Amino acid sequence: MKALTWHGKGDIRCEMVDDPVIEQDDDVIIKVCACAICGSDLHLMDGYMPTMQSGDVLGHESMGEVVEVGKGHSKFKVGDRVVVPFNLACGQCYFCQRQLYSLCDRSNRNAEVAIKAMGHSPSGLLGYSHMLGGYAGGQAEYLRVPYASVGPIAVPDYLTDEQALFLSDIFPTGFMAAENANIESGDTVAIWGCGPVGQFAIQSAWMLGAGRVIAIDGVPERLEMARSHGRAEILDFGEVDIYEALMEMTDGRGPDSCIDCVGTEAASGASVDSALDKVKAALFMGTDRPHVLRQAIMCCRKGGTISVPGVYVGLLDHVPFGAAMNKGLTFRMGQTHTHRYLEPLMRRVVEGEIDPTFVITHRADLEQGPELYKKFRDKQDGCVKVVMKPW
Template sequence: MKALCWHGKGDVRCDTVPDPKIVDPTDMIVRITATAICGSDLHLYDGMMPTMESGDILGHEPMGIVEEVGKEVKNFVRGDRVVVPFTISCGHCWFCDKQMFSLCDNSNPNADIARKAMGHSPAGLFGYSHMLGGYAGGQAEYLRVPYADVSPLKIESDLPDDKVLFLSDIFPTGYMAAENAEIEPGETVAVWGCGPVGLFAMQSAWMLKAGRVIAIDRVAERLEMAQTFGRAETIDFTKQDVYETLMEQTNGRGPDRCIDAVGAEAHGTGAWDAVYDNVKQTFMMATDRAHVLREAIMCCRKGGTLSVPGVYIGFPDKLPFGALMNKGLSIRSGQTHVAKYHRMLLQKIEAGEIDPSQIITHRVSLEEGPAAYKTFRDKKDRCVKVVLTP
């Protein structure tokens, strides 16, 4: 089959690789009909994520048609149409029982590697390093799905792929980010990053009865989409001081809830800490550029909440923890418990409350994937979201 494979920093190729096979009786094989490039894939593309190996198949936002099921799979049969969440969950451990699916105890076969880096291992993820399981990803013609009965979502309507594909990751991720922000009706929510997760966090903030949503970015087309799809006020951080603008907009109090939808590769044009991060990262002295995290801590109102769906890799430097403590801030984070949310969010799509396909700017073939990675990373050609069709 054809698949997009990682071969090093900035080097993604469309290779011919062996087709996946049933390994365990709880597996199924899915023929991919649509998949996408996620913003967190760019951390792999940029060489930020450790334990990647040359030839690893990328991708964690897939959907398709069930081709084969293991003998213990009960919920799916050949021909079913499914969305596959990026998190892999066993369905019966202590964490899965509590619907904390991204913290599954059993789905990462390389849990010892993760424990050394994090203290405990989260769930295995599709296409996201050997530390998180070494699973082949979904930017491919076929995908092996372990624990098939647990997390995949059967699509029984005739909704097109474009409308339901993002239930694999970014729509539930944006929703969980807004839920983690603990938004109360009428509150002001600031969202750093107008990429796909940020856009869905904005939509989700309105679903949770926010009174005002303010979006921060520097890319014109993303700010435009924040205004239209996200219905947000916007701040271009290359033209406005974010802290001063937010204080002015909130009468000096600061936003009630702050969402960092950027993560490890934040930019901060001209900011001293962004320059510091870039220098340290250039000389491999730091793992993450944490400008947004620092700025959100400083901007959030006293007693507010900081939600972090943005992916961080290791050890962000120079965090103003004193400000976080003295201001009484709460912070919530985590990979997404997709299966907790995707059925409810599918109902919102089916009811016409939201059309996730509105954020798609580029539709390309799998063979065009390597060029699309570069376009997406460099924010060229007004690229916000890329969908790949094998």
């Protein structure tokens, strides 16, 4: 089959690889109808995620049609259309029973590698390194879905592939980010990063009762999407001092909640500290570039909440933890417990509360994938979200 594969930093290829096969009784194989490039895929492309191996199949946002089921599987049948959550969960362990699905104790088959790096292992992830299970991803013609009785949900006939696709990751991730922000009715919420997750965090903040949403980025088309589709006030970090602007907009108090939708690769041109972070990473003196997290800590009002859906992969330098402690900030973060949100967010789509396809700017086939990875990373051609149709 055709698939997008990783061959080193900056080297993404479309090539032929072996078709997936049923490995466990509860597996299903899907023919991928639609898949997408996620912002966190760029961390793989840019070499920030350890334990990648040449030839790994990428992608964790996929939906498609079931073409084969394991002998112990009874939830789906051949021909069903399903959307697949990016993380894998057994449904039975201590964490799954508490709906903390991204912390599943059983789905990371390389848990010992993650334990050495993090103290404990999170769940396995599709297409996201051998530290997190070494599972092939879904930027491909076919995808093996482990734990298929627990994760995927059926897509109603009256929803398009694209309307269902983003339930795999970015819509639940944006919603959980807003939920983690402890938004109360009328609150002011500042959101750093207007990429796909940021766009859904904006939408979700309104759903949860925000009175005001302020979106921060440096890319004009992303800011315009946040303004027009998200109804957010916008700040361009290249034009204003973000701390000063937020203080002025909130009468000196600061936003009630701050959401970091950027993560490890904050733009190096944003400030002196982020430029230094990039130099340290290049010299192997550091890993992540936490400029946004530093800024959110300084900007958030006393007693406020910082939510972090943006992916971090290693060690953070010069984070003002003293400020966070003395301001009494609450931090909530983590990989998304996607399974928890699939049904309720599907209902919001079905009922017409949101059409997730607003975020799509580019549609392509797999052969165009490597070029679009670069366009997405370099923010060229107005690229906010890429959807690929393998067939």
